Amino acid sequence: MSNLFSLAVGATLVLYALAILVASLRLARGPRAQDRVLALDFIYVVAMLALLVLAIRYDSSMYFEAALLMALFGFASSAAMAKFLLRGEVIE
Amino acid sequence: MSIVEAIVAVLLLASGLLTLTGALGLLRLRDYFLRMHAPSLAYTLGSWAVALASIVHFTASGSSLSLHVWLVIILLSITAPVTTVLLARAALFRERRAGADLPPVLGRRDPA
Numbered sequence: 312m313s314n315l316f317s318l319a320v321g322a323t324l325v326l327y328a329l330a331i332l333v334a335s336l337r338l339a340r341g342p343r344a345q346d347r348v349l350a351l352d353f354i355y356v357v358a359m360l361a362l363l364v365l366a367i368r369y370d371s372s373m374y375f376e377a378a379l380l381m382a383l384f385g386f387a388s389s390a391a392m393a394k395f396l397l398r399g400e401v402i403e
Numbered sequence: 404m405s406i407v408e409a410i411v412a413v414l415l416l417a418s419g420l421l422t423l424t425g426a427l428g429l430l431r432l433r434d435y436f437l438r439m440h441a442p443s444l445a446y447t448l449g450s451w452a453v454a455l456a457s458i459v460h461f462t463a464s465g466s467s468l469s470l471h472v473w474l475v476i477i478l479l480s481i482t483a484p485v486t487t488v489l490l491a492r493a494a495l496f497r498e499r500r501a502g503a504d505l506p507p508v509l510g511r512r513d514p515a
Contacts, residue, residue, distance in 0.1 A: 313405075319412035326419030330426035330445070337430050337438075345494040346435060352486055353429060353442040356450070356479070357422055363453045363472065364415060367460050378475050386482035393489035397496055 320368050327361045348392045355385030407463040411456045418452035421445060435494055439487060446483040450476060 331354050338350035359381040366374035421444050428441025454472045461469040498505055 313408060316408040316412055319416055323415040323419040326416075326423050330419075330422045333423070333426040333430050343435065343494075343497070345490055345497065346438065348493075349435075349439065349442065349490060350429060352490075353426065353445065356442070356446055356483075357426075359475070360418065360422065360445070360450055360453050363457055363475065367411065367415070367457055370464065372461065372469070372471070375471055375475065379478065382475055382478050382482065386478075386486060389486045390489055393486065393493045396493035397489070 317368070320364060323364055324361060324368075327357050327364070330357050344396055345393075348389060348396065351392075352385060352389040355381065355389070359385065407459060411460045414452045414456035414459070418449045418456070421449040421452065425449065435498075436491070439491060439494075443483065443487065446479060450479055 334350045334353045334357070338347050338354070341347060359378045362374045362378040362381065366372060366378075425441045425444035428444070429438055432438045432441060454476045457472040458468075458470060461472075495505065
C-alpha cells in the first residue's frame, strides 16, 4: 500500500467525517422532526460507507457484515420513526 | 502507486466529495422537500463508488472475484426509496396539519 494511496483513503475518511458533522448540524438545528429523522438516516448511511472504506484501509473483509447490519438497522429505525411521525405510534 | 490503487483512490475520493455535497445540500437548501433530494446523492452515487472501489481492491488483492459488497448496494437500493417515500408522506401529513400552503390531496378528497 503506497503512501499516496493511504493518503487518499485518509482524505476520504476525513470527507465522510465532515459530511457527518454537517449533517449533525442539521440534526441539531431541526427545525422540525422530519428534518432530524432525515439527517439521522443520512448519518447512518455515511457511517456505513465509512465502514466499507475502513475495510479497504485494513484489508479485511470482516467489515462487510457490520456494514450490512448497519444498513438494516438504519432502515428499520428510519422507517419506524417515519411511521411514528405519520401515526403517532409505531405498531398499530 | 499502481493502476489498481489509482482507480480505487479516485473512486473513493469521488464518493467522499459526493457525500459531502449531499450533506451540504442537506444543510443549505431552504425547504424540507428540497432537502430530501440532497442525501440521495450519497445513497446512490456515493455508495456505488465505494462498492466499485471495494470490488476492485479485493479482487486485485485476492485470488478470485469478490462481489459480496454488492449485497450492501442491493440492500441500500431497496431501502433508500422506501425510507424516502415514508418520510415524504410523514412530512406532507405533518405540514398539512400545521396549515402549510401545499398542493391539494390527489384522489379521494374527503376522508371517509
